[in-house]
Amino acid sequence: MPPEAHNGELAELVRAAVFQAVAELRDQARLPELLSVAQVGDLVGCSPRTVWRLASASRMTGFPTPLRIGKSAKWKRCAVEAWVAALDGGDVVELG
Numbered sequence: 001m002p003p004e005a006h007n008g009e010l011a012e013l014v015r016a017a018v019f020q021a022v023a024e025l026r027d028q029a030r031l032p033e034l035l036s037v038a039q040v041g042d043l044v045g046c047s048p049r050t051v052w053r054l055a056s057a058s059r060m061t062g063f064p065t066p067l068r069i070g071k072s073a074k075w076k077r078c079a080v081e082a083w084v085a086a087l088d089g090g091d092v093v094e095l096g
Helices: 003-029 037-044 048-056 077-087
Strands: 067-069 072-076
Touching: 037 048, 037 072, 037 077, 072 077
Parallel strands: none
Antiparallel strands: 067 072
């Protein structure tokens, strides 16, 4: 077998190993899923306007504050789900 063919096979093996390692790191990192205001409303069971009211009253309600990404606002799914789970304990949220 000519050396060029061997180098090509080696390069392909290295490339495959690198892609596999990157995929494993990506799976381990598991970045949090970010939700839009409409998606949060669907998850919580309210309108986007109510989501904004909850967010503006977060000190009283404990509702998670959004992350600002440019001009948009996103919420971490895990934070919203934790807030909903805390409500299952019987807490009542009133917005005034």
